[in-house]
Amino acid sequence: MPYLGSEDVVKELKKALCNPHIQADRLRYRNVIQRVIRMSKLDQWGQAEVLNFLLRYQPRSEEELFDILNLLDSFLKSSSPGVVMGATKLFLILAKQFPHVQTDVLVRVKGPLLAACSSESRELCFAALCHVRQILRSLPGHFSSHYKKFFCSYSEPHYIKLQKVEVLCELVNDENVQQVLEELRGYCTDVSADLAQAAIFAIGGIARTYTDQCVQILTELLGLRQEHITTVVVQTFRDLVWLCPQCTEAVCQALPGCEEIIQDGEGKQALIWLLGVHGERIPNAPYVFEDFVDNVKSETFPAVKMELLTALLRLFLSRPAECQDMLGRLLHYSIEEEKDMAVRDRGLFYYRLLLAGVEEVKRILCSPKSDPSLRLLEDQAEKPVNSWASDFNTLVPVYGKARWATICACQGTERRGPDLSNTASFATSGPLIPEENKERAQELPDSGALTLVPNHQLTAEYFEKTWLSLKVAHQQVVPWQGAVHPDTLQMALQSCCWSPRAWKCRSL
Structure with missing residues (x-):
């Protein structure tokens, strides 16, 4: 050596x-x-x-x-x-x-x-x-004492900032939570909507441990009345009340007015879900739903309409006098006028469910409003x-x-690279026959399997010339299915290699 x-x-x-x-x-x-x-x-x-x-x-x-x-x-x-x-x-x-x-x-x-x-x-x-x-x-927490090293610099590209936000979310402890939250709060108003969204979701993740501080910051962000910020905050609130029911009251107090700002489909879904599940705590919930019902014909997101049907029916169970009329109008529109079949089927299902009685509706729709045990499932081991x-x-x-x-x-x-040693034939390795025809395949000559060549340029003239030059390897008789309209037969002949009584497989 x-x-x-x-x-x-x-x-x-x-x-x-x-x-x-x-x-x-x-x-x-x-x-x-x-x-x-x-x-x-x-x-x-x-x-x-x-x-x-x-x-x-x-x-x-x-x-x-x-x-x-x-x-x-x-x-x-x-x-x-x-x-x-x-x-x-x-x-x-x-x-x-x-x-x-x-x-x-x-x-x-x-x-x-x-x-x-x-x-x-x-x-x-x-x-x-x-x-x-x-x-x-x-x-976990291996770099907690160096959390400031992961603060974002103004000149850094957004993909590095997004990674640092994810790291900061994992480094939070009792000693640095205030500093980390203040840093993330600054990112929430960044010119990059992606960074702002990531920072808000990160605050929502930290809120599962430090609920009061995070809910206060998120509520203050709603005061900015910016559409992309309000949308993400409401989505964060939806997840938060499900995992941390102790913050439900604070979230319900912060929601009024959000409906005037949110235009995004996911934001509308989150807001409608909150109004439907916790509408008894939100005084203006029926009036917000009334605006949604009045404008349902112009709504472009089918998922929003489906969420609206479920949420309004839930609110009807707790506030029937205020919701009965608009629920009837929404069901009529969904069943008679809606073109999306998923929305129509949802409306028809709820209509039939109401015919079965209010108790049956409660049994099916009145599910738990929160499940803190999911926090344990979401925490990665x-x-x-x-x-x-x-x-x-x-x-x-x-x-x-x-x-x-x-x-x-x-x-x-x-x-x-592709093997183009024999460009006239792309069949190199074994028979291309369905699994159910294996027994019959033993009677056929070995014609080679079909091997696809990526990125190979093949003109229509060359393909036609090659195809017509191939010999017939197998001919299978297909039972006649009865009279066929001439137009249908002509269309079938133009789209594939079928004939009225048999089709031929050419050997590649």
Whole structure:
């Protein structure tokens, strides 16, 4: 093996580590590993590549494991983020049987990660934030003492700001809740509607623990009377009263006047749901519904109409005198004039339900108005580090496992490229016959399966010429179905390769 400081050290190292003779000799293999770890003349790219090679090594004993970790310790102090992340991944994987060692490593890598989150490189910053969120799934509050590092800067792009908002939401504790909420409150009026929406939803998430402070901030945001802010706040209130019933009274007091501002379909749905479920606490609820019913013909969102039907029927059960007339008008419109079949069916169902009696309506519609137990279901359990250690220092935290697997599969296909060696025939591998015709397929000659070639340009003239030149591989008789109108027959003949008595499958 050549001197480890030479230019070709990475290539030679890969050959050595992949050599089966060296792998079979554990002592020799270990010596190679130790010599590699002690090298100092490689640049940061070589060091990162070497650390990636070392992932395939499996220590034979605990003593050997800790010897290697001690030798790797200096890589955690590197000035290169790539080397630090590569060393961290190697530590996490080698120490998979020692959770306390993994935790210590993540504590040590906290500084380099925070530095990367403040990097001028937007790509590096975004990837580091995704890794921070991944660590927080196993170590909640791991970065809580450094929460100010995740405050947004004015010049940062919105996708980095959105990631920082998500991180801030996970770092809240008794010591920093006031500062974090004030920071998020500032984002709620940002020129970016996406950032404002994310900040409001983040405050709603924090409200499950610090309800009073968050509800006060959300109520004050309604005073701005801006459509996109009011819409998101009302949606947040809808989720909040379901999970935290103790804030219902404050939310009901804040709702009057919102109907004049909201134009978005999702915002209308949230407001209508609140008015229907908690309408007995909101004095002007029937009058708001009356405006919705009067303008139902001009409503463009079918989901809003369906929510209006349910909410008005619920309010009718608690305030019948004020809702009877408008409920009748809404049901008449839904059944007789509405063109959307889902809305019509909903109205018809409620009409028949009312015919069955009020008690039957109450039995079906009067469900619980809140369910605090869902908070326990929504709280994600802490994931062990080993569940994501192999994904550390990759793009999986950025894209997610499923999407990254799809990207890798597509890239593999692009590298191989389509096989166009025989452009006259796209049939290369096995019969294209339905499962139910397998027995009959044994009697047929092997014509090859159909293989689709992506991005292949095929003119109509070439296709027609090729199709007509193919021989008939199979002819199947179809029973005659009786008299057919000539126009129908002509249309069928133009759209497919059927004939009145048989169809022919040409061999590709």
